[in-house]
Amino acid sequence: MNDVLTAPFAPEIAPAPVAYRFQFRGTGREFFRIWIVNFALTLITVGIYSAWAKVRTRRYFYGNTALAGHTFDYHASPKRILMGRVIALLLLVGYTVASKLPLYVWIPTFLLFVGVVPWLIVSSARFNARNTSYRNVRFEFVGDYLHALGAYVGIFVPVVLTLGFAWPMAHRERQYFYINNHKYGGKRFATEFSGSSIYAVYFEALLFLVACGLGLSLLVVFLGLSDTTRSLLTKISANRSIAGVTFLFAWMIAYTFIRADVFLLSINNMVLNGRFKFIAVHSPWKIVWLWASNLLLVLLTAGLLYPWARVRMTRYMVENVTILADSDFESFTSEVFAPQSAVGEEIAGFFDFDIGL
Amino acid sequence: MNDSLPGRYFLPGSARFVPARAEFRQGGLRISDPSDAVLAEAPLAQMQISARLGNMPRRFSLTDGACFETDDNDAADALLKQSGRARVGAIHRIEQSWRWVAASVLLAGAVAYVFVVFGIPAIALWLARETPQSVNPVIAAQELAVLDRALLAPTKLSAADQAKAQMLFAEVAARGQRAATGYRLLFRSAPGLGPNALALPDGTVVMTDALWPLVKADDEIQGVFAHEIAHVDRAHTLQSLYQAALVPAAIAIVTGDLSQISQVATVLPGVLLQAAYSRNLEQQADDDAAVTVKGLGGDPGHLADLLQRMEARICRGSSCPPSWLGTHPETSARAQRLRAGAPTSSTR
Numbered sequence: 001m002n003d004v005l006t007a008p009f010a011p012e013i014a015p016a017p018v019a020y021r022f023q024f025r026g027t028g029r030e031f032f033r034i035w036i037v038n039f040a041l042t043l044i045t046v047g048i049y050s051a052w053a054k055v056r057t058r059r060y061f062y063g064n065t066a067l068a069g070h071t072f073d074y075h076a077s078p079k080r081i082l083m084g085r086v087i088a089l090l091l092l093v094g095y096t097v098a099s100k101l102p103l104y105v106w107i108p109t110f111l112l113f114v115g116v117v118p119w120l121i122v123s124s125a126r127f128n129a130r131n132t133s134y135r136n137v138r139f140e141f142v143g144d145y146l147h148a149l150g151a152y153v154g155i156f157v158p159v160v161l162t163l164g165f166a167w168p169m170a171h172r173e174r175q176y177f178y179i180n181n182h183k184y185g186g187k188r189f190a191t192e193f194s195g196s197s198i199y200a201v202y203f204e205a206l207l208f209l210v211a212c213g214l215g216l217s218l219l220v221v222f223l224g225l226s227d228t229t230r231s232l233l234t235k236i237s238a239n240r241s242i243a244g245v246t247f248l249f250a251w252m253i254a255y256t257f258i259r260a261d262v263f264l265l266s267i268n269n270m271v272l273n274g275r276f277k278f279i280a281v282h283s284p285w286k287i288v289w290l291w292a293s294n295l296l297l298v299l300l301t302a303g304l305l306y307p308w309a310r311v312r313m314t315r316y317m318v319e320n321v322t323i324l325a326d327s328d329f330e331s332f333t334s335e336v337f338a339p340q341s342a343v344g345e346e347i348a349g350f351f352d353f354d355i356g357l
Numbered sequence: 358m359n360d361s362l363p364g365r366y367f368l369p370g371s372a373r374f375v376p377a378r379a380e381f382r383q384g385g386l387r388i389s390d391p392s393d394a395v396l397a398e399a400p401l402a403q404m405q406i407s408a409r410l411g412n413m414p415r416r417f418s419l420t421d422g423a424c425f426e427t428d429d430n431d432a433a434d435a436l437l438k439q440s441g442r443a444r445v446g447a448i449h450r451i452e453q454s455w456r457w458v459a460a461s462v463l464l465a466g467a468v469a470y471v472f473v474v475f476g477i478p479a480i481a482l483w484l485a486r487e488t489p490q491s492v493n494p495v496i497a498a499q500e501l502a503v504l505d506r507a508l509l510a511p512t513k514l515s516a517a518d519q520a521k522a523q524m525l526f527a528e529v530a531a532r533g534q535r536a537a538t539g540y541r542l543l544f545r546s547a548p549g550l551g552p553n554a555l556a557l558p559d560g561t562v563v564m565t566d567a568l569w570p571l572v573k574a575d576d577e578i579q580g581v582f583a584h585e586i587a588h589v590d591r592a593h594t595l596q597s598l599y600q601a602a603l604v605p606a607a608i609a610i611v612t613g614d615l616s617q618i619s620q621v622a623t624v625l626p627g628v629l630l631q632a633a634y635s636r637n638l639e640q641q642a643d644d645d646a647a648v649t650v651k652g653l654g655g656d657p658g659h660l661a662d663l664l665q666r667m668e669a670r671i672c673r674g675s676s677c678p679p680s681w682l683g684t685h686p687e688t689s690a691r692a693q694r695l696r697a698g699a700p701t702s703s704t705r
Contacts, residue, residue: 030411033458037451040461043468047607056410056448063413071414073407089606096602102499135374136367136424185372299625304462 018325019279024318026064028308034060035307051082062132065318075138076131084124091116118148129182143181151177168198171258175266187273191266201261205254212250253288260287267321273332277324282316290316362436364427366396369419379417379425381436386417388425397423401440409434409446477607478634481599485592496594497559504563505545512544514566519544522564525575529582532649534590535560542582551671556585558594571670576655577663580646580695584660587645593638600634635684640694647695661692 038053055078062072091113098109122143129141155170175191182189260282267280294309325332366377366388377396379388385400397419405418415433417425427433430446437445451457512519523542530540540560547553552568562585572578588594604627647657668688685691 026411033452033455034411036458036461036465037448040465040468041448043465043472056408059407059410059413063410073413073416092606093602096605097598102495135372136422136426137370137372 020068020323022318022321023066024315026311028311031311032307051078070135073133118152119145122148137185140183168202172198189272191270193265193269205258209254256291257288260284279322282320362427362432367424370422381439409449477603481596484599485595488595493558497557500557508549509545509547513546514544525579526582529579533586552667554581554585556588560589571666574659576650577659580650580660583646583649584642587642604630632684636686639685658696661695664688665692
């Protein structure tokens with residue numbers, strides 16, 4: 001937070017803060033046509049076109065996200081993405097096969113993977129940032145391998161030592177690593193929030209899981225009196241696969257809630273250039289609801305409603321973010337320059353590998 | 358001139374822009390401000406021009422980091438055509454046509470179906486056959502070590518029972534694709550597994566103690582052995598290993614960005630697919646077993662009897678998963694197919 005400390009004192013008469021709200025202009029109807037055509041082309045080309053499809057999809061979502069009258073854009077070269085995908089595919093197949101082999105093959109492969117993952121994360125974040133622009137200026141990611149190794153691997157040491165209790169702190173480290181290493185026009189993004197606030201998120205998720213378990217037990221006690229429901233419930237509990245799916249679903253809800261709420265925590269405490277504040281007014285449970293209902297719609301329609309589901313989620317996520325500018329945002333953005341290094345796109349990593357923050 | 362393109366000109370590497378318009382002049386683009394002063398001029402070949410997509414602004418990126426942006430996509434297309442570019446916005450035109458969209462839906466469904474039902478098993482089978490045989494003992498030793506640690510205990514069958522089973526096994530093994538020494542039968546006690554038998558890729562067949570008392574005729578247990586040996590001969594272990602690796606890979610490639618909705622949407626179809634593939638392999642092994650048992654002068658229907666007795670013992674009530682989740686086909690269906698005299702197994 002050096003930026004805040006070194007920022008000049010506010011003038012006597014502070015200008016009224018101006019709120020710039022993000023807008024999303026895409027529609028499910030329009031994206032459906034783009035998606036299905038690109039999906040069909042991907043299938044006919046045995047997956048090769050998927051790289052081009054990905055770029056078009058990204059461009060559609062970035063290009064329909066507007067801030068202060070300008071849209072974002074995505075510039076990645078599909079050939080680069082294709083190359084990254086081939087390598088990622090080989091790694092995936094190799095990893096799956098190695099996991100079935102004897103320990104003396106599996107353990108070295110696993111260690112190799114542990115070493116490679118931070119590098120994948122850094123180079124994909126760099127690739128994505130450099131290929132994202134707003135008003136002709138590209139984003140940057142300046143995190144390095146060693147810090148990624150710390151945030152994604154080294155962090156497991158305290159987590160294991162505390163039997164998992166340090167996990168929320170590890171989660172916060174990762175958010176810091178990802179967000180605080182992003183720059184726009186040479187100006188840093190920075191987020192900072194208290195440890196207790198992230199523990200509160202995890203506690204709420206835990207309460208939800210406990211409530212689910214209690215609710216299910218109460219259901220058994222009260223409805224279990226009738227013979228048919230009792231036999232139905234025994235059938236369900238006797239069937240490990242159904243019980244497993246139910247548990248998995250409750251777990252996924254808790255997981256989605258944590259991700260959503262930590263995302264909101266990060267955005268709400270984020271500043272750009274030390275003075276432009278971000279405000280996110282989403283409800284985390286609304287995000288969970290959108291996720292669960294979207295999942296159901298997509299599964300029930302064998303994927304056909306996916307474009308509407310994705311637009312619905314994106315619109316909710318995008319349109320509830322606002323930038324609060326304490327001085328003229330317009331003059332800030334028009335003064336922004338891309339640093340020289342960002343122009344040299346060739347330095348960007350080979351990989352495009354979404355970690356899905 | 359009427360054919361000038363209205364838009365915005367961003368200064369090199371900057372977020373600052375001025376209103377501008379672009380015209381096509383002698384193989385290049387001339388960008389000028391409202392007072393007709395030329396801001397930039399460059400050949401089209403040196404520019405990166407973004408492909409048309411929806412109604413997103415069109416971008417002409419210059420090599421110096423400047424950029425001309427226009428909201429008038431039709432005019433931009435016209436200008437590019439004027440410059441002699443063919444196939445301007447071909448993908449965009451397909452995306453805009455509901456006829457092509459409908460064709461895409463049908464095509465995607467058909468291709469996905471064919472690939473899932475025939476493609477993945479065929480690729481996995483090919484890979485399994487191309488894999489050097491030398492990996493089989495390695496995988497088998499590993500699997501057996503894990504099983505011995507977790508599920509299996511030394512057998513409690515009498516020496517006489519073991520000798521009888523070995524003799525019956527040898528008859529079946531003589532009909533396998535390998536030399537008779539390519540197979541071996543092991544006995545293990547496995548309370549967790551119940552009556553069961555399993556095959557390892559090196560030709561080892563493991564029979565659990567609980568299976569033996571259920572056997573009422575020799576050709577019943579020979580059917581089980583033949584079923585397991587079919588798994589070995591057809592390299593089913595490797596095939597399902599490759600299928601397990603290919604399913605998530607294929608889903609990841611095709612959907613690419615489905616992670617936005619949830620991993621579940623990609624994992625769940627994967628789990629169901631694997632179960633379906635496994636049921637296919639089991640049916641193949643059943644068909645092969647029927648042929649072997651008939652060749653030995655036995656009755657494949659007896660294998661069906663044994664399978665049903667095994668199921669009654671393992672499932673006891675309703676704890677068996679529904680068939681669409683199971684790794685084996687419904688036992689009643691397997692029994693029916695065996696009794697009906699399965700179609701002559703396709704030997705490749």
